[in-house]
Amino acid sequence: MRGERDDEGCGVEERRRIGAYGILRDDRGRVLLARGSAACPYPGVWQLPGGGLAHAEHPAAAVVREFAEETGLTVEVDGIRAAVADVAVFREAGVALHTDRLVFDVVTRGGALRPEPAGGSDGLGWFTPDEAGLLPLMPFTAELLGLPVTPLSADLPRALPPAQAGPPPTDSRQRFAAYGLVTDPADRVLLTMIADGYPGAGKWHLPGGGTDHGEQPAAGLLRELVEEAGQLGRVVELLAVDNLHNPAALGPEGRPLDWHGVRVIYRVRVDAPTEAVVTELAGGSTARAAWFAPEQVGALPMTDVAALATGRRSR
Numbered sequence: 001m002r003g004e005r006d007d008e009g010c011g012v013e014e015r016r017r018i019g020a021y022g023i024l025r026d027d028r029g030r031v032l033l034a035r036g037s038a039a040c041p042y043p044g045v046w047q048l049p050g051g052g053l054a055h056a057e058h059p060a061a062a063v064v065r066e067f068a069e070e071t072g073l074t075v076e077v078d079g080i081r082a083a084v085a086d087v088a089v090f091r092e093a094g095v096a097l098h099t100d101r102l103v104f105d106v107v108t109r110g111g112a113l114r115p116e117p118a119g120g121s122d123g124l125g126w127f128t129p130d131e132a133g134l135l136p137l138m139p140f141t142a143e144l145l146g147l148p149v150t151p152l153s154a155d156l157p158r159a160l161p162p163a164q165a166g167p168p169p170t171d172s173r174q175r176f177a178a179y180g181l182v183t184d185p186a187d188r189v190l191l192t193m194i195a196d197g198y199p200g201a202g203k204w205h206l207p208g209g210g211t212d213h214g215e216q217p218a219a220g221l222l223r224e225l226v227e228e229a230g231q232l233g234r235v236v237e238l239l240a241v242d243n244l245h246n247p248a249a250l251g252p253e254g255r256p257l258d259w260h261g262v263r264v265i266y267r268v269r270v271d272a273p274t275e276a277v278v279t280e281l282a283g284g285s286t287a288r289a290a291w292f293a294p295e296q297v298g299a300l301p302m303t304d305v306a307a308l309a310t311g312r313r314s315r
Contacts, residue, residue, distance in 0.1 A: 081104060
């Protein structure tokens, strides 16, 4: 697990959060970093500009908004760079907060650089990797810059992000998931069928699903690949991030739920494919799994995320 670990975290409430961040470089190759203000969960600590997603907000839109608020710059997303996760324990609040962090490459389109002392940043600066290595850095930022990761001091003042100060509303839910465009040496595509009783029942879907608290996105996908299809794979690259908002989804309690799903899609290779078999660990949401030749994929009824990854239209 990247970031903090805390052996005293037993018995705390587990919560989750999704954040979007940007890597912006100047013409000298330096990266822009923001220092947390007194209103920030980690005052005085430097990180890539960005912050938490609002409910129903696309991560790419979130990083553009956060850059404008924190730095005064107008930016445009130029691709997804990484998806990482970490857990921080807030002892006084009794909360272990898991944050899934989506990091984008961004380019500037205008604006004037300025901090946001009343919000998330009280200082901004352009740094080379060597210069950044001398700063107190958020662990995920150090990792993305290729620097040694040093846990934050246990004595550092900290507070939960404002949106996490209380439990989430019962009628809305945000979920982070990792899926894979899985192929084998013959370029067959592995798909899974959604079981009856679940949204999208009968459609072919990408292997993957929601990640567990404390789990990295790529690791969660590889776990799901074993559970849903009995395959051992390796992550090749991060392809895309997808956003799904359904304000009237049917929740597990049988009533409407304002549902917001954020999904990262990886390219995954299975070097030694076997017959696709669903295990009991899949939890009943997967009816079957199968390998398909590329020419077969276009005729299948697929979910929107599977159609996106395979370049087909959903049916």
